[in-house]
Amino acid sequence: MMRSDEIMRTEQTPVVLVHGWKSHPGIWNHLTPQLERASIPYWNFDHTSMGDTPPAAIALALQEFIRTMRDENAYPGPVDVVCHSVGTCIARYLLEVLDGRKREEQVRHLIGIGPPNNGSALAELFNDPVYGPQILDQLAGVFVPRRYDPADDVIAQEVRPGSRTMAALRSAGVRQDVAYRFILSANLTATPDLFPCFDGKTWERSADGEWQMTYAGDGIVPHTDSYLPGAGIEILPAEPAALRCNPDHYGHIRLPRNAEVVDRVMAHLMGSP
Structure with missing residues (x-):
């Protein structure tokens, strides 16, 4: 993680990384080396x-994590947020529900995978x-623990379409001051x-x-x-032939480590179309 003087020197927008449900910060281990090479500071939540x-x-x-990182790095400017899966719902809840009217959180891009x-x-x-x-x-x-009971899982219940969390997001609506970009496979x-x-x-x-069931x-x-x-959507792979080699890399669990996904995230962060 970069020091405040490095942030000021590079003048790059810091990136907040938000992992998903039953995941961990290590899922970004293919993205963070690219961020470091581009001298982009990152804060891994x-x-x-x-x-x-x-x-x-x-x-x-x-929200508290971002405020702490701003204070520690003496950085008052905008940030970008990159999320995987349910991590996107968490970030959106912060931006749209908790901060929706205040507009205190300065976010340039919200990139959800x-x-x-x-x-x-x-x-x-x-x-x-x-x-x-x-x-x-x-x-x-594979995706849930053995002998898993969803009734005991608060997050799983709160990401159901009819939950209070999702109702709050629908009611709040998207922010016009944030560029939403979603990467799908x-x-x-x-x-x-x-x-x-x-x-x-x-x-x-349906x-x-x-x-x-669908292939989409x-x-x-x-x-x-x-x-x-209003959100930008990208559907990968750009070339279907990419699925001939390691097709499981386009499955949900591995998407944050997928090389094509990492390239697209970096392109957005660096300002490329």
């Missing part, structure tokens, strides 16, 4: 100890009496290896409320969960 805490409380902790902006269809599916047990069995040891070649648990597909809820997703988050009015 760790909320691993807050697993039983609602997203609203984690958003408050994120595989974000469930409209609530997580999969979290809802966990609780479905028909599909839930089978889905949890398929994901055990799609199984363009229908390879089962993108996310083997679901044969390369992603569960989503407009009529029925459950269905990363195995965990379908595109319909991510779309947000």
Whole structure:
């Protein structure tokens, strides 16, 4: 992490990194070397100890973390925020709900990787009496712990589309002073290896409320969960042939370490289209 004098010297906008649900700050270990090479300061927010805490409380902790880092680095200017998965909901809750009217948090870009902006269809599916047990069995040891009970998971309950957290986000709406950019992946070649648990597909809820599977997703988050009015959307890989080699790198869990994703994040941070 860079010192304050290094921040002032590089004149680069600091980046706040926010990991997702049941994840950790180490997911950024392919991005942070690129940030260092570009002399971009980064502040890696760790909320691993807050697993039983609602997203609203984690958003408050994120707010305090940013304030602390500003004070320690004597930096009053804007920041960029890069998030993975539910980390995007946490950052959005800070910006749109907690700070929505105050506008005290100066944020230039909010970049979300595989974000469930409209609530997580999969979290809802966990609780479905028909599909839930089978889905949890398929994901055990891969995406959820073995013998996992979603009823005991505060975050999983609060990212369901009908939760208080998601209702607050819908009510607040997006901020016009923040550039929202979301990076998604799609199984363009229908390879089962993108996310083997679901044969390369992603569960989503159709407009009529029925459950269905789609290749328009990363195995965990379908595109319909991510779309947000006014936000820029990129769907990777840019070339379908990229899925022939390591297709699982385009699955949800590995997206923050995916080389193409890292390149796109850096391009946005450096001001490229």
